[in-house]
Amino acid sequence: MPSRRDFLKAGLTAGAGALPLLHEADGYSMDGGLHGEQEAASTASDAAGTLTTLPARLPTAMETAQQWQLGVRRVGQTNMTEHDPAVMNVEAWADYWSRAKADVVFISVTGILAYYPSKVPFHRHGKFLHGRDFFGECVAAAKRRGLRVVARMSPDLNWDDALAAHPEWAMRHPDGSAQRSSEEPLLFKTCMFSSYMDDYVPAIMREINSLYDVDCFYTNGWPPLGSLPDCHCSICRKLPASGSPAYWSVFTDRVLDLWRRYDAIAKEKKPDSFFFANSGGNVRGGPNLDRLGKVATWFQADNQGRTYEEPAVWGCSLQGRVCNAVMDGKFAANVTAAYSTGNPGWRNLTKSADEARMWLNETVASGMVPYFHFIGAESGLGEDRRWQKIGADYFQWTARHDAHLRTRRSIANLGVVIGQGTQLLYPGPASDRSRSYMYETTQGIYDILLRGRFAFDFVHEDRLGPERLSRYRALILPNVAMLSDLQCAQLEAYVQAGGSLIASFETSLYDEHLKPRGDFGLAALVGISKAGDAIGTNGNPYYARIESPNSSHPHPILEGFRDTNWIAGAKNRLPLQPIDHPVLTVVPGFVRYPPELAYPPIAHTDEPAVVLRETGASRIAWFPGDVERTYWLTGQSDLLRLVHNAIHWVTRGERVVQVDGDGLVEMFCWETGPGYAVHLLNYTNPNAFHGWLQSVTPLGAQRVSMRLPSGVRIRTVELLRAESSLPFDVKEQTLRFTIPTVEDYEVAAITVA
Numbered sequence: 001m002p003s004r005r006d007f008l009k010a011g012l013t014a015g016a017g018a019l020p021l022l023h024e025a026d027g028y029s030m031d032g033g034l035h036g037e038q039e040a041a042s043t044a045s046d047a048a049g050t051l052t053t054l055p056a057r058l059p060t061a062m063e064t065a066q067q068w069q070l071g072v073r074r075v076g077q078t079n080m081t082e083h084d085p086a087v088m089n090v091e092a093w094a095d096y097w098s099r100a101k102a103d104v105v106f107i108s109v110t111g112i113l114a115y116y117p118s119k120v121p122f123h124r125h126g127k128f129l130h131g132r133d134f135f136g137e138c139v140a141a142a143k144r145r146g147l148r149v150v151a152r153m154s155p156d157l158n159w160d161d162a163l164a165a166h167p168e169w170a171m172r173h174p175d176g177s178a179q180r181s182s183e184e185p186l187l188f189k190t191c192m193f194s195s196y197m198d199d200y201v202p203a204i205m206r207e208i209n210s211l212y213d214v215d216c217f218y219t220n221g222w223p224p225l226g227s228l229p230d231c232h233c234s235i236c237r238k239l240p241a242s243g244s245p246a247y248w249s250v251f252t253d254r255v256l257d258l259w260r261r262y263d264a265i266a267k268e269k270k271p272d273s274f275f276f277a278n279s280g281g282n283v284r285g286g287p288n289l290d291r292l293g294k295v296a297t298w299f300q301a302d303n304q305g306r307t308y309e310e311p312a313v314w315g316c317s318l319q320g321r322v323c324n325a326v327m328d329g330k331f332a333a334n335v336t337a338a339y340s341t342g343n344p345g346w347r348n349l350t351k352s353a354d355e356a357r358m359w360l361n362e363t364v365a366s367g368m369v370p371y372f373h374f375i376g377a378e379s380g381l382g383e384d385r386r387w388q389k390i391g392a393d394y395f396q397w398t399a400r401h402d403a404h405l406r407t408r409r410s411i412a413n414l415g416v417v418i419g420q421g422t423q424l425l426y427p428g429p430a431s432d433r434s435r436s437y438m439y440e441t442t443q444g445i446y447d448i449l450l451r452g453r454f455a456f457d458f459v460h461e462d463r464l465g466p467e468r469l470s471r472y473r474a475l476i477l478p479n480v481a482m483l484s485d486l487q488c489a490q491l492e493a494y495v496q497a498g499g500s501l502i503a504s505f506e507t508s509l510y511d512e513h514l515k516p517r518g519d520f521g522l523a524a525l526v527g528i529s530k531a532g533d534a535i536g537t538n539g540n541p542y543y544a545r546i547e548s549p550n551s552s553h554p555h556p557i558l559e560g561f562r563d564t565n566w567i568a569g570a571k572n573r574l575p576l577q578p579i580d581h582p583v584l585t586v587v588p589g590f591v592r593y594p595p596e597l598a599y600p601p602i603a604h605t606d607e608p609a610v611v612l613r614e615t616g617a618s619r620i621a622w623f624p625g626d627v628e629r630t631y632w633l634t635g636q637s638d639l640l641r642l643v644h645n646a647i648h649w650v651t652r653g654e655r656v657v658q659v660d661g662d663g664l665v666e667m668f669c670w671e672t673g674p675g676y677a678v679h680l681l682n683y684t685n686p687n688a689f690h691g692w693l694q695s696v697t698p699l700g701a702q703r704v705s706m707r708l709p710s711g712v713r714i715r716t717v718e719l720l721r722a723e724s725s726l727p728f729d730v731k732e733q734t735l736r737f738t739i740p741t742v743e744d745y746e747v748a749a750i751t752v753a
Ligand SMILES: [Zn+2]
Pocket: 170, 171, 172, 191, 192, 193, 194, 231, 232, 233, 234, 235, 236
């Protein structure tokens, strides 16, 4: 039996080939990680780890704002209806946003209906405009109060007179008929590949620039989010099929070409003006987010509130992590709907205050700028005025703490690869086709990471270079099915430099064109080989057999599993060829009913249910099953524990910040100008997974510890929500303090000397 030292030596000289296998007899429990230091790793309150020293602080010069939008901390919008010129009190509108300390307001120019006496053909004047310059009055009222102005356009819909004159502007069905708005059939959908975008939109922009002093331009309703357009007009018929990787590329090219042209038009009047468009769509996005992030100077996340389809409370902070992955400190805002989101949704009624506040909390905690939004101004400023106090109170609170709420960079040491291509284009495995497959996968890993209180970032698959990955102790690839040869090579380089990986199921089984590979793109790196196609379930998923259940030194990923030989497998798996000394093996699935037949036809196989590798500082855990999605579908606690154990094992228990206490909490840790900020979002609530928050369930003490870079001294620790200072303790560069209670949200703001 070779010693662990032999394995490490072999691994260090193994080059790009397979890493040596580690198994129980090889003494991996000597690693100094969490093994033996804790009872169980799967709950927040008992998780223990090793604190990693934070990276050296960035130089102060980083704070200098190059672009005016980097100084924006609050964004306001009363989304104007056609009727508003007849009823809105313009002075009261401007007073509200000024009093709320908004820095910038969105004012509707539109494109569907003109809010000023536009002369652009087919820019139809609103019914209640009567020749009045409503847009101009709003711009003037905002400017008198020192508010900047976003000129808001909507290029997605127009009317039948435009269609009659320009039939080429419409999106078409396969039968050639024009596609219509699903709610207002008098409006047709415009095609983004048509001259509508080349001619009509620029004409409006130039008209606005010639008449008004606006600070930038924005398009609502375009580009589409979370899915790709499906148009059969004469132009689109010549493009690759919608939904294909080739179409996604052409679509992104067109979006970015228009984006750059609109940006140049914005700058024709003044060089610090710019263009930005509706973005968001969380991990699916729309255009390729790596490419978008290189062009955009304002990421406008249109993620307004929870829906039946996306019911988890963390939908906004998930979006924030997507923005952080591609914006690298450039401006990002998320719009919180004060109105009643959902389906049906009451567009003109305020939602519960606790729900609206949590969405704003998530915006701020995830490093985005809060943007509050209500629709229409009947009776002067709205028939329902409840939203006004919610927004103003929240904005005024942030204004008192701007210095601590502005982020410099995340200090997380875990990266989760988004796999945007997989999210948008992969249809699910052959064993379980589903449009929601990757959505559920993402929710599963998100839930798992929150319950383990891990500090993590999202990473875009087109940004896997060493300059970015070197900050992460480990990367997680939750069924990132599509990876190019280059991306696989980048992951190999990351592992060879000492980085660790967790990956699952069909990760790297397809290239970036969704072309299946004969074997995993990461097969050589991990030392695995595909043994067949994806296998689903006939009622009873596969199980994972603990190969040495009575061992006195169980592998650390088995921590906490006692009195059982079996633990949960997953709903689907991609079978692997046997490996030496597997820690878990597959017990193939069988029927759940009738119970007479609910037993394994084969009791013992040599098919691995996990593959564990180690070389030098790097560790790899590969799950052949779709463990994250299966956890999301079922809540199976074995899967939660198994993935937590795997994260602890591959990171050797290293954490950048430790937060111990009860409750379901999402955590963000930032380096800030004054020092650091630890944000805790309290999701412990009966409505965390459905509907809206109707109340807050406060949490008890949360104990925070982090290891400071050498030379960094702490001046104060303050709680920004409680607006109180907090005692703290520093020993051997480890900062410790206890937050006595968390209502819906708390920010521990740390000021360094
Ligand atoms: Zn088209």
